[in-house]
Structures are given as C-alpha cells and as structure tokens.
Amino acid sequence: MILIADSGASKTDWRVIDAKGQISQYRGLGFNPYYQDQEDITRSLQEDFFHQSEEGIKSVYYYGAGCSNIKNKILVKEALQKQFKKAVIFVEHDLLAAARSTCGHEAGIACILGTGSNSCDYNGKDIINSRPSPGFILGDEGGGAYIGKQFLKDFIYEEMPAHISEKVKEHYALDYTQILENVYQKPFPGRYMASFCRFITQHKADPYCYNLVYQAFKDFFAKHVQKYPNHTQKKVNFVGSIAHYNSDILRKAAADLDIHANIIIESPIAGLTLFHQANP
Template sequence: MILIADSGASKTDWRILSDKGVVGQHRGIGFNPNYQTAEEMSNELQDEFLLKAQDDIETIYFYGAGCTSPKNRSQVEHALRRIFKRAEINVDHDMMAAARATCGHHAGIACILGTGSNSCDYDGEYIIAKRPAPGYILGDEGGGAYIGRKFLQDFIHEEMPKKIREKVLEKFQLDNQTIIEHVYQKPFPGRYMASFCRFITEHINDPYCYMLYYQSFQDFFRKHVMKYDDYKKKEVNFVGSIAFYNSDILRNAAYDVDIHVNLIIESPIEGLTLYHQELL
C-alpha cells in the first residue's frame, strides 16, 4: 500500500491507497523541518492512524513545507523511518504537491496560499522555474501569516477601523503584549498570525477586511506570478485555505492584472490521490 502526505505549517493530510482505492485518511498536525528537528517531528508522528498502518505501508510519498533542501528532506525521511522501517520513502516539497495536484500532467503555474505562500512554473512533469520563498518574515505574500501580520500591525498602531478594532477586542481580548509574546517568544508565530484570517474572512463585507486580502493577493501576483515568462498565456492554479475560502477576491485581484486563474482547491490531497493511483 501507498501512504501519501501533504504537510503544511498548520496541518498534514494523510491518505493510504491500495490498488482498490483509498483505504484510510486522516488530518493531523503540520510539520516544517525549517523549525523542527527530526526528533521533534518523529514525536509528533506517534499518531494512532500512522502506527496502525506502519507494517502495511510499502511506499511513502511525503510532500512538505520546508522540504526543498537535501538536508531538510533527509530530516523528514529520518523522522518517518523511525515508524516505517521497511517502506520506500520519497520526500518532496509542497510546491511539487501543488503542481501535481492542480496541473497533473499539463503545464501551468501552480501556487500555494495557505499559512505561507509559494509558486512555480510547471511543464507537466518538472518544475522549470520558481520564486524565492523566504518565509513569514521576509516573504509569504498573500499567505495567512502575511495577512495576519498586516492585521496585527494595524491593531498595534490603531490603524484599523474603530468598529473592527472593537470586535477584535471583544472576541480575542487582545493587547499589544500578548501579540509580542506570541510572535517573538512562543513557537510557530506564523500559525499564530495566520489564525486571525478566519476573523478577517468572517468580516469580509467590511471594506478594510476585503482590502487586506485584495492587496495581499496583488502583492503575491507581483512577487510571484508576474515574474514568470508568458504568465498571461498560462493557467494559474491555487491550493490552500486562504485561496479557497477567499476565491472571489483572489479571482478579482487576478482579473485586474490580466491573470487567468483556473483551479482553486483547498488541499492537494485529492489531486495527489488521483496522480499516485496511476502508480498502483
């Protein structure tokens, strides 16, 4: 049997495939070797769903955030090897997952807008070009951490509309010190900043909240999609919760810069399932 994993900063979708189809699926915690050691990831992998299947899995395809460098891929493989001692393990980055899930065997531009953001130009088999993805401090335009950071900056500087600020105070009992602690002292600040996107989406009819998304998506297009050759002639596909739950705004922002958005899905796992079923 095959085990497929699509792992982002916040969650991991797992699926077990047999030659007869899907036999198991599970959503667990996310992993990122940029911020976690192999031992820390291994401890998080002690999940009942995975432990029950450890003797039946023959091949693993793990796609993860932060799995670009050989060192990081090796860390993830080492963590998985502690549980799946006999399986063949293939570790690739989340950008390849997005490309295979949305483009399949066709050419196109694949993008991720989840907690973070990323993109690539895909020829139907290989990634032929990609943009830098320096993380939530130096990049992640259009992603949840980027949008949440702008939102928290406006809160700290009292630059958001008064009625939105009042709702934030009522819902989160937020103050500047709490923000500083979560962003600079506690683990996974990107997740923390991205967590405010649900509130922003719930108040999307307010022009301030709408423009947070719209302008962040425009930033993403400028930093990513518009840097690829002939981008106006290519279909642009998206995966990730930020893209999926704010698809109308994303399509509007794309239309305004003459970008053709094709497919927008929440998670690559279904597309990856179809892709890997061909291997069985």
C-alpha cells in the same frame, strides 16, 4: 499499502490506499524542517494517527513545506523512516504536490496560498522555475501569516477601523502584551498570525478586511506570478485555505492584473491520491 501526505505549516493531510484500492483519510499537525528538528518531527509523527497501521505501509509519498533542498529532504525522510521501517520513502516539495494536483500533465503555474505562500512554473512533468520563498519574516506574500501580521500591526498601531478593532477585542480579548508573547516567545508564530485569517475572511464584506486580503494577493502576484515568462498566457492554479476561502477576492485581484486564475482548491491531497493511484 501506500501512504500519501501533503504537509504545510499548520496541518498535514494523509491518505492511505490499501491493497484493495480503498482509501482512508486523516488530518494531523503540519511541520516544517526549517523550523523543527528531526526529534520534533519524529515526535509529531508518533503522535499522529498512523502508528496503528504502520506495519502495512509499503510506500510513503510525502510532500512537504520546506522540503526544497536535499538537507531538509533527508531530515524528513529519516524521521519518516523511523516510523515506517519497512517502507520505501519518497520526500518531495509541496510545490510539486500543488502542480501535480492542479495541473496534472498540463503546463501551468501552480501556487500555494495557505499559512505561507509559494509558486512554480510547471511544464506538465517537472517544475522548471520557482520563486524564492523566504518564510513569514521575509516573505509569504498573500499567505495567512502575511495577512495576519498586517492585521496585528494595524491593531497595535490603531490603524484599523474602530468597529473592526472593537470586534477583535470582543472576539479574542486581544491586547498588546498577548500579541508580543505569541509572536516572540511561543512556538509557531506563523500559525498564530495566520489564525486571524478566519476572522478576516468572516468579515470580508467589510472594506477594511476585503482590501487587506486583496492587497496581500496583489503583493503575491507581484513577487511571484508576474515574474514568470508569459504569465498572462498561462493558467494559474492555487491550493491552500487562504486561496480557497477567499477565492472571490483572489479572482478579482488576478483579473485586475490580467492573470488567468484557473483551479482554486483548499488541499491538493485528492489530486495527489488520483495521481498515485494511476502511478503506483
């Protein structure tokens, strides 16, 4: 059996392809080696679904956030190897997952807009260029944590419309102390900040929420897509929940900048499954 994983900061999508070609799917917690050590990742793996079938797994293809350098790849590989002792483990960056699932064997720009954000220029086989992705404190423009952080700042400084602020208080019972506790004292502040994007998306007909997302996407294009050579002549593809559920705003922001927004999908896992079925 083959196990395929696409892991972001908030969730991991898993696919198992058995010897007969049958596919089963699962969803578990996401993890990132920049924010979690090997012990924490191993514990997360042990708590997920696949401990029931680990003996039959022969190959693991893992695509994950934070797996852009050798040190982090080794950390994740060793954690996976503890769980799948007989399997051959392959660990790749989640950018390659985005490129393979949306571009296939064609050249294009692949972008991630989920809890965090990232991008790459892809030649149909390999990533030939990518932009820095310094995480939710220094970057992640266009991602859920970036949008949520601005939303919370506007709430704290009373710079969001009063009717939106009242809805936030009613929906979340939100207050200043609670925000600081979740951002500075509890684990995974990026996930916490991104969690407000559900509310923002649900209220995107309101000009404030619409413009919050629109500006975040323009910030992403400025820091990422517009830095690639000939970006206006290339198809630009997107994966991630923020891109998927706000695709109308994303396409508008792209069009305003003469950027060709092509495929927009929530998760690359289906495309990855097809890729590894064709390239076992």
